[in-house]
Every structure is written in structure tokens, then in C-alpha cells.
Amino acid sequence: MTEVADAVTQAMTPIPGVVPPPDLEVVNMSKHFGTLIALDNVSMKLKPATFHALLGENGAGKSTLVKCIMGFYKPTSGQVMIDGRVCQIDSPRDAQRYGIGMVYQHFTSVPSMTVAENLVLSRYDSPGLINWKQEYQELTAFMEAAPFKLPLDATIAQLAAGQKQKLEILKQLYLKSKILILDEPTSVLTPAEADEVLGLIRQQVTDGKISVLMISHKFREIMAFADEITVLRKGKFAGAGRVKDLTVSEMAEMMMGEKREPQPVKKVAHREPIPVLEIRDIHANKDNGLEAVAGVNLTVHSGEIVGIAGISGNGQRELVEVLAGQRPATAGQVLVNGEPYTMTRAEMDKHRVFVLPEEPLRNACVPHMSVAENLALRTFDRPPQAKGFLLVFKAIHEMALGLINTFKIKTPSPETPVGNLSGGNIQRTVLARELHSDHIKLLIAANPCFGLDFAAVDYIHGQILEARNRGVAILLVSEDLDELLKLSDRILVISGGKFAYESKTEEADFAQIGQSMAGH
Amino acid sequence: MALSRSNWRSMAEAIAIPIGAILVAMVLFGIFCAFYGKNPFAIYASIYKSAFSNWRAFQGSLLRAAPLMLTALCTALPARLGLMIIGNEGALVMGALGAITAGLLLSYGSVLPPPEQVQNLLGVPPVVVMLAMALAGMAAGGIWIGIAGALRHYRAVNETISSLLMNYIAIALLNHLVEGPMKDPASLNKPSTFPLPEIYKLGNIPSTRIHYGLIFGLILCIVAYFLIQHTTFGFAARTAGGNVKAARVAGLPVGKLTVTICFLAGACAGLAGMVEVAAVQGQANASIVAGYGYAGILVAFVARYNPLAAILVSILLGGIVASGGALQRTFGMPDATVLLFQGLVFIVVLYSESLYGRFPIFKDKPPEPAPPNPLHSSPCISLGVAEKQDKLKRTSKHPAPFSSPDSATPKFEV
Numbered sequence: 051m052t053e054v055a056d057a058v059t060q061a062m063t064p065i066p067g068v069v070p071p072p073d074l075e076v077v078n079m080s081k082h083f084g085t086l087i088a089l090d091n092v093s094m095k096l097k098p099a100t101f102h103a104l105l106g107e108n109g110a111g112k113s114t115l116v117k118c119i120m121g122f123y124k125p126t127s128g129q130v131m132i133d134g135r136v137c138q139i140d141s142p143r144d145a146q147r148y149g150i151g152m153v154y155q156h157f158t159s160v161p162s163m164t165v166a167e168n169l170v171l172s173r174y175d176s177p178g179l180i181n182w183k184q185e186y187q188e189l190t191a192f193m194e195a196a197p198f199k200l201p202l203d204a205t206i207a208q209l210a211a212g213q214k215q216k217l218e219i220l221k222q223l224y225l226k227s228k229i230l231i232l233d234e235p236t237s238v239l240t241p242a243e244a245d246e247v248l249g250l251i252r253q254q255v256t257d258g259k260i261s262v263l264m265i266s267h268k269f270r271e272i273m274a275f276a277d278e279i280t281v282l283r284k285g286k287f288a289g290a291g292r293v294k295d296l297t298v299s300e301m302a303e304m305m306m307g308e309k310r311e312p313q314p315v316k317k318v319a320h321r322e323p324i325p326v327l328e329i330r331d332i333h334a335n336k337d338n339g340l341e342a343v344a345g346v347n348l349t350v351h352s353g354e355i356v357g358i359a360g361i362s363g364n365g366q367r368e369l370v371e372v373l374a375g376q377r378p379a380t381a382g383q384v385l386v387n388g389e390p391y392t393m394t395r396a397e398m399d400k401h402r403v404f405v406l407p408e409e410p411l412r413n414a415c416v417p418h419m420s421v422a423e424n425l426a427l428r429t430f431d432r433p434p435q436a437k438g439f440l441l442v443f444k445a446i447h448e449m450a451l452g453l454i455n456t457f458k459i460k461t462p463s464p465e466t467p468v469g470n471l472s473g474g475n476i477q478r479t480v481l482a483r484e485l486h487s488d489h490i491k492l493l494i495a496a497n498p499c500f501g502l503d504f505a506a507v508d509y510i511h512g513q514i515l516e517a518r519n520r521g522v523a524i525l526l527v528s529e530d531l532d533e534l535l536k537l538s539d540r541i542l543v544i545s546g547g548k549f550a551y552e553s554k555t556e557e558a559d560f561a562q563i564g565q566s567m568a569g570h
Numbered sequence: 571m572a573l574s575r576s577n578w579r580s581m582a583e584a585i586a587i588p589i590g591a592i593l594v595a596m597v598l599f600g601i602f603c604a605f606y607g608k609n610p611f612a613i614y615a616s617i618y619k620s621a622f623s624n625w626r627a628f629q630g631s632l633l634r635a636a637p638l639m640l641t642a643l644c645t646a647l648p649a650r651l652g653l654m655i656i657g658n659e660g661a662l663v664m665g666a667l668g669a670i671t672a673g674l675l676l677s678y679g680s681v682l683p684p685p686e687q688v689q690n691l692l693g694v695p696p697v698v699v700m701l702a703m704a705l706a707g708m709a710a711g712g713i714w715i716g717i718a719g720a721l722r723h724y725r726a727v728n729e730t731i732s733s734l735l736m737n738y739i740a741i742a743l744l745n746h747l748v749e750g751p752m753k754d755p756a757s758l759n760k761p762s763t764f765p766l767p768e769i770y771k772l773g774n775i776p777s778t779r780i781h782y783g784l785i786f787g788l789i790l791c792i793v794a795y796f797l798i799q800h801t802t803f804g805f806a807a808r809t810a811g812g813n814v815k816a817a818r819v820a821g822l823p824v825g826k827l828t829v830t831i832c833f834l835a836g837a838c839a840g841l842a843g844m845v846e847v848a849a850v851q852g853q854a855n856a857s858i859v860a861g862y863g864y865a866g867i868l869v870a871f872v873a874r875y876n877p878l879a880a881i882l883v884s885i886l887l888g889g890i891v892a893s894g895g896a897l898q899r900t901f902g903m904p905d906a907t908v909l910l911f912q913g914l915v916f917i918v919v920l921y922s923e924s925l926y927g928r929f930p931i932f933k934d935k936p937p938e939p940a941p942p943n944p945l946h947s948s949p950c951i952s953l954g955v956a957e958k959q960d961k962l963k964r965t966s967k968h969p970a971p972f973s974s975p976d977s978a979t980p981k982f983e984v
Binding site for chain 1: 805806809823
């Protein structure tokens with residue numbers, strides 16, 4: 051790490067032949083939304099050819115700050131200075147003119163169009179008539195020189211998450227942005243993909259070609275790739291410094307306002323594990339009809355967390371969708387408690403099966419229905435929430451109030467549409483619905499902590515472990531290997547729709563896990 | 571409290587935007603009238619006079635509103651499941667055919683009774699015959715739209731297109747039957763089925779000229795509202811309509827819901843067909859195809875798929891239709907004038923769907939002082955994110971029904 055930082059100190063002196071990126075400074079930036087102060091008098095400086103991380107928990111104002119820089123929001127007060135001059139940036143297009151480009155947390159490509167089309171589309175000066183032959187020549191040349199390669203003719207829908215993220219970054223390089231703003235660029239990537247992508251960006255920075263301002267939650271990445279950090283807390287500046295001068299706990303302290311130790315995981319040993327979930331030779335297809343899950347066998351016992359690792363796009367999503375009842379299996383059988391399980395409501399009820407799917411707003415919530423109604427999704431047709439076929443709104447409302455309190459869901463009222471809540475609170479809503487039952491026997495969780503801050507991650511991990519210790523059988527699919535190693539009793543790696551590795555977590559061989567994930 | 575205020579504002583928006591849309595359509599229609607050399611104000615006065623000014627005129631409006639309430643449900647119910655059904659006309663026609671078939675069978679024992687039989691009824695009590703006609707009409711209409719729903723769920727056929735095309739099939743079937751297999755030889759100029767005996771016709775509400783179809787319409791609209799908002803079935807349907815993936819995670823039977831809702835929707839339009847046969851025409855013929863089905867789509871849109879609002883909108887539209895004759899007589903306007911007005915209302919209302927969330931006056935203001943809520947007092951790290959996102963979401967476009975991807979069955983499945 052220090053080597054990298056030292057290399058950067060040298061890189062700050064201009065390298066001949068490379069146009070250095072400009073110097074970006076934010077001065078006393080504030081942004082108010084009505085009475086809410088999202089950003090309060092924050093200043094920071096991005097030196098040329100440095101990798102700068104913007105740190106802070108969810109809601110700390112990181113996204114607001116970069117959106118003000120990009121001209122996406124109009125700041126209430128404060129200025130952006132580029133190379134010492136005040137710049138008026140009213141739109142991302144203005145920002146582009148100053149050489150600032152942003153990679154958003156969510157993909158901004160058109161799924162049905164090809165990589166080449168999306169790249170050309172991203173240009174602000176797209177001509178009225180496109181000379182595709184010439185564009186292809188230029189794009190091929192660009193791809194040759196680019197730090198990572200993508201097939202120009204592939205449609206976006208065919209790309210895996212990691213590739214899509216690479217395309218977003220390629221877009222900015224294609225637009226010749228000198229200052230890259232990355233909003234949690236690795237939240238959709240596996241650790242290996244993240245390291246690859248960030249490593250390649252790091253190389254560009256070290257070569258003096260670009261500066262990077264990256265929003266991140268992950269200390270590991272910051273320690274490995276960033277030169278400097280600025281920390282925000284609750285909309286205010288909370289600290290800054292050079293990475294090589296700081297330790298993880300110091301950064302965490304700036305971010306959280308207090309020191310916190312990662313809580314040691316307590317696991318209760320269960321004497322007689324009973325098989326709860328048995329998956330027998332399940333096959334399933336992707337949306338495009340190609341086989342995604344190619345015959346997997348798995349048993350999850352009571353009081354056991356079985357973790358499935360794998361690079362995204364290797365069939366884990368389809369497997370979870372099959373188990374959640376969202377996708378038909380093309381072959382095979384699922385047994386729960388020894389009985390065939392076909393994901394009907396009656397069976398879910400009988401066997402106490404609950405699911406925490408990834409992207410809860412898309413997979414487990416009805417955005418325009420209220421928080422209370424979403425919380426009642428599992429129970430609305432049973433007493434006390436239903437009398438015969440009539441809904442009992444009072445019971446639904448009361449349960450919602452209870453769960454909102456217990457799970458600390460931050461919502462203006464139980465009647466607020468769940469789609470209006472923040473990501474973390476949507477996650478809590480689903481968690482409350484799926485985990486509050488005492489009788490839960492089987493939990494299927496997919497990337498349950500995706501995009502959440504430390505406090506929320508700790509909380510969810512705690513809830514999952516607590517359920518395990520109560521004897522719940524848990525299948526945990528995650529792209530976060532650290533999470534799997536922390537929580538799982540047994541770990542499997544899925545690759546190309548098949549399990550390529552299995553071991554008890556304490557005996558896991560990391561090198562082999564890595565190789566299996568990569569398909570070796 | 572925040573809750574009541576936000577409800578108040580969104581309710582005001584839900585009322586103000588359709589009314590505003592109708593006003594804009596009235597201005598546009600007024601411009602048309604002015605070009606036609608007529609005083610638009612005089613025309614609106616005339617519409618008001620001939621549709622709403624007195625009880626007698628109002629009865630005419632209610633009479634026309636009755637089938638609209640029923641056909642509106644044919645679009646409004648599936649819309650709650652994210653389906654856009656426009657097969658109202660076809661379901662109405664099928665309902666009329668089912669009803670007349672049941673009525674004739676129970677009256678004469680045959681749909682083509684020999685002359686001596688016409689004088690000799692089977693003697694089934696009128697209540698039984700009417701009930702049978704209603705059930706047959708509802709079953710026929712229900713199956714018709716149920717087919718569109720099943721095609722949607724099991725074969726991923728677009729329900730809007732299939733239900734639209736099935737209208738033509740139904741009308742062709744009607745024409746074929748009244749001109750051939752079910753034709754009353756006495757109906758020469760206007761091919762029709764045999765007429766229902768007078769005693770089996772659906773009568774009028776005492777001391778009015780409104781038939782009982784209005785009661786059917788009112789009851790079904792209220793029942794539909796209750797079904798969607800207050801029952802577990804409605805909850806399941808709204809869930810599947812809002813996000814089919816969430817519905818599947820909760821194990822809800824999406825296919826069954828789709829077909830059932832479509833069946834119920836078609837049954838409502840089928841009942842409208844039965845009313846047309848049993849109360850208005852007394853027989854099935856081409857007059858059944860009077861555009862009530864298509865007007866019902868308009869009603870459902872203006873009412874934003876709310877069955878209770880559909881009652882009011884039906885009466886309004888019924889009045890406009892009822893005043894068509896007066897416009898023709900008094901102003902010498904073509905009889906298509908009223909259709910033009912309807913079309914304008916439809917287009918403006920469709921456009922107005924894109925206006926939800928665009929007017930600052932209907933937006934919730936962020937609470938001035940933080941409300942004394944126990945949740946706020948806990949040190950929550952993500953303070954303010956919800957508010958921020960609220961703000962962002964409100965500036966974005968309200969999903970219009972045609973653009974919303976939340977249809978019940980996104981992918982082909984068996």
C-alpha cells in the first residue's frame with residue numbers, strides 16, 4: 051500500500067507527454083432539501099492524478115456532494131473550482147465540458163443495445179447520422195488501448211454485472227474524462243472483479259492520466275487503492291488525510307464518530323442437525339432461455355448456514371429465484387422437511403420458508419403499496435389480519451407499528467408507500483417481514499447486505515446468526531466472500547451453474563475457493 | 571400528522587387532475603364548436619339542460635350511465651393487476667348472447683321456437699329466468715375475458731391486443747347468429763333473435779323510466795371496490811399488480827389471480843350485455859353494439875380504475891351521451907359530435923396521466939419541525955435519506971398505466 055502511495059507522490063509531478071488532469075476543489079458546499087440539510091459547508095480538494103476516496107455511512111451526504119459537483123443538483127451555497135477558477139456547472143453536460151465524468155451506482159446503459167451503440171450514445175456530440183464503419187474502427191482502436199476489454203457487439207443484457215460496471219467506466223474513458231467520480235463502483239462486483247477494476251483504474255491514475263474521486267464503504271479497497279480520503283458524517287466534513295498516515299480504526303472513527311470493534315460472531319453448536327432443504331438436480335434457465343443452473347444438489351440442515359459464493363452471473367441468482375418461486379425449474383426437485391416443495395403459499399406457510407431476495411424493492415416489495423401492506427404480505431390472509439376473506443386493517447396497522455419499532459424502520463408513517471423509503475429502510479422492511487416470525491424454519495437469503503452501511507450490515511448479520519442459533523436452516527447466497535466466511539458453517543462455490551467447491555468454513559482453502567470461482 | 575396531510579394532498583391531486591383534464595377537453599371542444607359557427611357556451615348550456623337540469627333529463631343520463639358502470643369495471647379491475655384489458659365491447663356482446671340464449675331457452679325451450687310455441691311459454695317464474703339470464707351473461711362475458719387473461723398468463727400473449735381483437739370476433743359471432751342460426755324469421759329489416767316475452771323483461775325502477783340495470787351497476791361498482799380494497803383476494807391482486815416478483819416470493823398464485831380477475835371483469839361487462847338485452851332491446855341484434863364497451867374504457871381511465879369514481883364518471887358521460895340528440899336537434903350539429911367530445915376527453919385524460927407528481931401544490935412539504943416521533947429520537951445514521959429520496963421520486967414521472975412494466979406475467983411460462 052505504501053508503495054502505491056509513494057508512487058503517486060512521484061506521479062504528481064507531471065509526466066511528459068500526458069496531459070495532467072485538472073485540480074478540483076469544492077469550497078463551502080451546502081445543499082438543503084427544504085428544511086433537511088443534506089450537506090453542510092463541506093470543502094475538499096482533489097489533487098491532480100490522485101485517487102481520492104469519499105467516505106461516510108449511508109446518508110452522510112457523499113452522493114449529494116458529488117451530484118452537486120456534477121451539476122445534477124444545484125448547491126444551496128458553495129462553489130466548484132477547477133484549476134483555481136470558479137466554475138458554474140449546471141448539468142452533467144457542463145461537467146463533461148470540464149472533463150468531469152461520473153459512474154453512477156446503478157447502470158445507465160440501454161439493455162437492448164450493444165456495447166458499441168451504448169458508447170456512441172453516451173457522447174454528448176452524437177452526430178445526426180452515424181457512420182458506423184468509422185465508429186467501429188475508432189471503437190476497436192479505443193478498445194485496444196483501454197484498460198479492460200468488452201465485446202463491442204454484445205448487448206448490455208448479455209453482460210454480467212462486473213462487465214456492465216466496466217462499461218460504465220469505459221464510457222467515461224471514451225468521453226476522455228479527466229476526473230472520474232465513482233459512486234460505489236464495486237457494490238455490484240465480486241471482490242476479485244472489484245480488485246481488477248480498481249487496479250486498472252489505479253494504474254491510469256498512477257500514469258497521471260486521470261484523477262479519481264470514489265465514494266466507498268469498503269476500507270479494504272480504500273487501503274489498497276486510494277491515496278487520500280475525505281470523510282463526511284451526517285452532511286458535515288468529518289476529517290481528511292492521506293491513507294498511508296491512517297489506520298482502519300482511525301478512518302472508522304472519523305466515519306462513525308466513535309470507535310467500534312467488529313463484534314465476534316457467536317455460534318451455537320447444534321447436536322442433531324435435521325435436513326430441512328434438499329435440492330435435487332435442479333436445472334433452470336436464464337431469461338434468454340440459456341441454461342443457468344446446470345443440475346445442483348444441496349442439503350441445508352437445521353441450525354446451519356450454508357453459504358454459496360461465486361462470481362455474479364454463474365447461476366446463483368437463478369437458483370435463488372427458483373427457490374423463491376420466481377422462476378420455474380426446468381428439471382429437478384426441491385424438498386423441504388422431506389416433502390416436495392413447489393413454492394405455493396400453502397407450502398411456504400406450512401414449512402415456514404422465508405426469503406430475503408437481493409434488490410428487495412424489485413424482488414420483495416410492492417413500491418406503491420404502503421409499508422404496512424408490504425409488512426403484511428406474508429400474513430394478510432390469516433387471522434388476526436384477516437377475518438375470512440375480509441382484511442382487518444387495524445391488525446395490519448398494529449403489526450406494522452410494532453415491526454417499525456422493533457426493526458427501526460425509518461418511515462414517516464406506516465401508510466407511506468414503501469418505494470418512498472431509502473434503500474436501507476426498504477431492506478429493513480423486508481427483513482422485518484421475513485424474520486420476525488418465531489416459527490421460521492428455512493431462510494433463503496441473497497446478498498442481504500448489498501449496498502448497506504456498517505451499522506445495517508452488522509444488524510442484518512446479527513439477525514441472521516440469531517436465527518441460525520435458534521435452529522433455522524439458512525441458505526446464504528452472497529457475492530461478498532468476507533460475509534460468507536464470517537457467517538457460514540459450510541461454504542460452496544458455484545461456477546457455470548454447478549457447484550465447484552465445497553468445504554466446512556473452518557477448513558476452507560481460500561486459494562482453492564478463488565480458483566473455483568474463477569472457473570478452474 | 572404527516573399521514574393525514576399527505577393523504578389529503580394526494581387525494582386532492584387525484585380529483586383535481588381528472589377534472590382539470592375534462593375542463594381542458596371542454597375548452598378544446600368549445601374551439602371546435604366555435605369553428606363550426608356555434609356558441610360553445612350555448613352548447614354547454616344545452617348539454618347541461620338536456621342531461622342534468624331536471625329529474626326527467628337526469629333519468630336519461632342515468633339510463634345511459636348504467637351499462638357504462640358495468641363495462642368500466644371490465645377495464646378497471648384488471649388494471650389493478652397491471653393488465654390493460656380493452657375487450658369490454660366483446661364481453662358485452664358475449665354477455666348479451668349468453669343472456670338471450672338462456673332467456674329464450676327458459677321461455678320457449680328453444681332459441682328457434684316454432685310458431686305455436688311462441689304463444690306457449692314454459693311458465694318458468696320471471697325471477698328464475700332473469701337470474702339465469704344474468705348468470706349466463708356474466709359467465710359468457712367472464713369466459714371471454716378470462717380467455718384473454720389465460721392467454722396472457724400461460725402463453726404471454728399481450729392482453730390488450732388479444733382482448734381488442736376478440737371484440738371483433740364477438741361482434742362477428744353476434745352478426746352470424748342473428749342472421750342465421752338464431753334469426754327470428756319475422757325480423758326482416760333488422761336481423762334479430764326472437765324477442766324475450768314481455769314478462770321476462772327487466773322492468774323499470776318504480777315511478778321512473780330507469781331500468782334495474784342501474785341498480786346492478788351501482789351494486790357491482792361498490793362490490794368491486796370492496797373486493798379490491800377490503801378483501802384478501804383484492805390484496806393479493808394489488809400485490810401481483812404492483813410487483814409480480816414480490817407476489818411470487820409471497821407464494822401468491824399469480825396465474826389464478828390473473829384468470830379470476832379477468833373472469834370477474836368480463837362478467838361485469840357480460841352483465842351489461844344482459845341488461846341491454848333484457849331491459850332495452852328485448853332481443854339480441856346489431857343494436858347491442860352501441861359503443862358502451864368502448865365508452866367504458868374511457869370511464870375506467872377517467873376514474874383512474876377506482877370503481878367508486880367510475881359511478882360518478884359514468885353518470886357524467888351518460889349525460890354527455892344523452893345530450894347528443896339535443897345537440898343535433900337544437901344546433902344542427904352532426905350526431906358524431908358527441909363522439910368527438912368523448913374522444914377529446916379520452917386523449918386529454920390519457921395525457922393527464924403524465925401530470926401526476928408534477929404540480930408542487932400537491933407535493934408534501936417536508937415537516938416543518940421534526941415530528942416528535944420515537945423513531946427519530948434514536949440515533950439513526952441514515953437520517954434524511956428517506957426524505958431526500960421522497961423528494962427525488964416526486965419530481966419524477968408518475969407511472970402511466972401503459973408505460974408501467976408491472977404487468978402480472980412478464981415472461982413466457984408454461
